[in-house]
Amino acid sequence: MRTTLWALALALATLLAPAQVVEESLPADPGPLDFIQGDSYEQWILQSLAGDALVGIRADGALTPRLATHWTLLEDGSLSFTLRKDARFADGRAVSAEDVLWTFRELLANPRASATKRAILAGAEVGERQGRPWIRSPKPPGRLLLELARVPIAQRGQPGQGSGPFAFHPEPGAWVFTRRDHFLRPRIDGLRFRLLPDPTAVLTALRKGWLTLGAPQDTPEAEPPPTCRRLTQPLHAQFVVWSRLGPGPLRLLERWRRDAFPARLLGRTARPSQGLWPETLGFPARAIQAEGMSATPAQLVLHHAAGDASLERLLLALRERARRDGCDLQLRPLEQGLLQERLQKGEFQLAGSVVFFEPQPWAVLEYLEPTGPMNFTGWRHTGLAAVTSRLRQPGDAAWVDLQTLWARSPAALPLLDFQSLLWVDRRLQVESSPMGLYLHTPGAAGWRWR
Amino acid sequence: MSRLLQGLGIWGLGLALALTLPGSAWKPAAPPPFPWSALGPAALAVASLAVLAPLLVWLGGPTLASRRSLALLEAPPDLLWAALLLALWPPAWGPPAQTAWLLAFLAAALPGEVRWLAQALPGEHPLPLAWGLRATRRVRRIVLRRLWVRWLAARLPVWLTATLVLERMLGVPGLGTDWLTRVAGRDRRGLAVWVGVLACLWLLTRPWQREAA
Numbered sequence: 001m002r003t004t005l006w007a008l009a010l011a012l013a014t015l016l017a018p019a020q021v022v023e024e025s026l027p028a029d030p031g032p033l034d035f036i037q038g039d040s041y042e043q044w045i046l047q048s049l050a051g052d053a054l055v056g057i058r059a060d061g062a063l064t065p066r067l068a069t070h071w072t073l074l075e076d077g078s079l080s081f082t083l084r085k086d087a088r089f090a091d092g093r094a095v096s097a098e099d100v101l102w103t104f105r106e107l108l109a110n111p112r113a114s115a116t117k118r119a120i121l122a123g124a125e126v127g128e129r130q131g132r133p134w135i136r137s138p139k140p141p142g143r144l145l146l147e148l149a150r151v152p153i154a155q156r157g158q159p160g161q162g163s164g165p166f167a168f169h170p171e172p173g174a175w176v177f178t179r180r181d182h183f184l185r186p187r188i189d190g191l192r193f194r195l196l197p198d199p200t201a202v203l204t205a206l207r208k209g210w211l212t213l214g215a216p217q218d219t220p221e222a223e224p225p226p227t228c229r230r231l232t233q234p235l236h237a238q239f240v241v242w243s244r245l246g247p248g249p250l251r252l253l254e255r256w257r258r259d260a261f262p263a264r265l266l267g268r269t270a271r272p273s274q275g276l277w278p279e280t281l282g283f284p285a286r287a288i289q290a291e292g293m294s295a296t297p298a299q300l301v302l303h304h305a306a307g308d309a310s311l312e313r314l315l316l317a318l319r320e321r322a323r324r325d326g327c328d329l330q331l332r333p334l335e336q337g338l339l340q341e342r343l344q345k346g347e348f349q350l351a352g353s354v355v356f357f358e359p360q361p362w363a364v365l366e367y368l369e370p371t372g373p374m375n376f377t378g379w380r381h382t383g384l385a386a387v388t389s390r391l392r393q394p395g396d397a398a399w400v401d402l403q404t405l406w407a408r409s410p411a412a413l414p415l416l417d418f419q420s421l422l423w424v425d426r427r428l429q430v431e432s433s434p435m436g437l438y439l440h441t442p443g444a445a446g447w448r449w450r
Numbered sequence: 451m452s453r454l455l456q457g458l459g460i461w462g463l464g465l466a467l468a469l470t471l472p473g474s475a476w477k478p479a480a481p482p483p484f485p486w487s488a489l490g491p492a493a494l495a496v497a498s499l500a501v502l503a504p505l506l507v508w509l510g511g512p513t514l515a516s517r518r519s520l521a522l523l524e525a526p527p528d529l530l531w532a533a534l535l536l537a538l539w540p541p542a543w544g545p546p547a548q549t550a551w552l553l554a555f556l557a558a559a560l561p562g563e564v565r566w567l568a569q570a571l572p573g574e575h576p577l578p579l580a581w582g583l584r585a586t587r588r589v590r591r592i593v594l595r596r597l598w599v600r601w602l603a604a605r606l607p608v609w610l611t612a613t614l615v616l617e618r619m620l621g622v623p624g625l626g627t628d629w630l631t632r633v634a635g636r637d638r639r640g641l642a643v644w645v646g647v648l649a650c651l652w653l654l655t656r657p658w659q660r661e662a663a
Contacts, residue, residue: 037480172487173623196621208541337473
């Protein structure tokens with residue numbers, strides 16, 4: 001009798017307990033949830049919560065099933081996907097091959113669709129065979145699968161509806177997600193995002209307990225409150241400098257980056273880059289191998305994005321290091337949009353920007369391919385096509401050849417590797433990854449309250 | 451007529467600047483929807499300011515313009531008011547919302563606007579002070595009535611867009627955030643609509659700005 005009463009009391013308490021919603025902040029307005037047109041870091045977070053891609057990427061970077069239980073490489077080079085039967089949209093309708101095809105075709109046909117997703121599907125053909133969607137692309141299957149993890153599937157005709165582990169409810173000034181009956185079995189009740197662009201405000205909100213997790217301003221004095229723990233995770237993010245003057249200035253920067261930045265200025269979120277490409281994507285640190293060392297120029301001009309105080313302090317340190325070698329490194333801060341235009345027009349000697357790489361090694365091809373969105377210097381090499389055709393899987397030997405090609409005449413060099421510093425409520429268990437907390441599988445669906 | 455043309459010329463320049471804003475976004479994306487829910491709080495903030503500032507000037511008179519305490523209140527930037535409010539806001543109340551934003555906005559804007567209006571009042575010594583308080587306040591009322599529409603027309607664009615710092619600090623997205631998001635995303639059409647609406651508001655105030663002969 002007593003046991004029954006205890007069980008009843010426990011059940012009642014569980015029913016009456018308030019939902020434990022994770023309170024989070026967004027640094028910028030993501031705009032409306034739109035699986036076709038949405039394209040920003042904040043929009044990716046919303047899409048990862050409310051949508052499912054055919055495949056997912058685990059925190060360790062490996063592929064994992066998501067909407068598709070498995071996939072097969074057919075003889076004609078196309079990839080065929082078997083969809084899970086228990087994936088459903090908010091109205092209860094099962095996710096079908098028609099939804100997959102509609103999403104892909106809309107992305108290919110709509111000129112206002114996400115540029116990132118359009119690039120992923122460029123040149124692809126899609127179709128359906130016996131209820132299974134297939135896709136054929138000029139890209140190697142290994143690359144295509146990793147990239148498809150960034151393309152959540154929308155409900156046919158409804159670009160704002162996905163089948164993800166959380167249902168989206170927009171509120172004035174807030175983006176609210178509540179748990180759904182989903183195959184990833186989310187264990188938290190929901191998430192609520194507020195727009196907090198100011199890192200100082202994030203710090204105050206974390207200290208006052210208004211946020212469950214957040215990335216506060218990194219200062220040596222900032223200590224998390226007793227209710228929070230500090231979580232550091234490497235990111236696929238670097239501060240990259242492009243050179244229109246050839247590899248000569250980049251060789252100087254390669255030397256300067258080793259000892260230019262004092263540890264106190266670097267803080268916990270940045271460290272000097274070691275190689276040419278992100279080590280988080282599996283690339284070993286390589287040095288520039290360009291032949292012939294030109295003399296140190298008397299003056300160099302570096303354009304960079306204005307507004308990030310910690311980055312600007314680090315660039316001042318770099319300027320002082322250059323001065324020791326007799327080079328006057330002139331820093332020209334520009335508004336981000338103006339810098340982007342200057343990069344695209346090639347109107348710079350040196351230009352630096354923070355780059356967030358896609359979570360797969362093919363992301364570095366954006367530097368090298370003639371139409372690559374980060375090939376701001378018109379870099380080209382006759383041997384590129386032959387090497388890229390041999391890139392079938394991450395870790396293939398051809399990646400070494402590709403890096404060698406770039407190391408002989410690089411057009412860009414990373415100066416800083418970034419990592420994110422988060423304060424997380426001690427009661428919340430999360431899984432970090434170089435993609436952040438949300439963009440891997442299971443992402444927020446795998447979080448749990450202790 | 452020439453003043454109208456001058457004004458239209460300036461708004462036209464603003465429109466041209468919005469449509470030809472240089473620069474481009476790193477990843478072009480669809481512009482955000484207009485935050486209609488922010489219109490109510492913005493209207494309330496503007497209405498509060500439009501009533502409170504003339505009322506305080508009517509009570510205080512032109513000497514407010516040189517009052518040191520007012521200058522002290524006017525000096526701190528929006529950032530400080532927002533930080534102070536955040537620091538004093540009790541954690542148990544939850545994050546500050548629209549009401550807190552309105553309070554911070556009034557604290558930041560009211561002293562400056564009171565001084566702006568007080569400076570525009572004519573001197574009161576020896577007349578109308580010699581006629582007594584009632585006559586003095588009547589004169590102030592007449593002057594403020596003339597001044598009110600011009601002041602609104604001049605300051606409205608600032609009030610509607612310059613709340614950005616408060617919005618960022620307090621996490622209350624509003625019209626200032628919308629304006630900045632469109633600039634950052636190079637939504638030239640959206641910015642042009644903004645400039646057009648502000649120009650229309652200015653045009654609407656024109657009939658009330660005429661001086662009686």
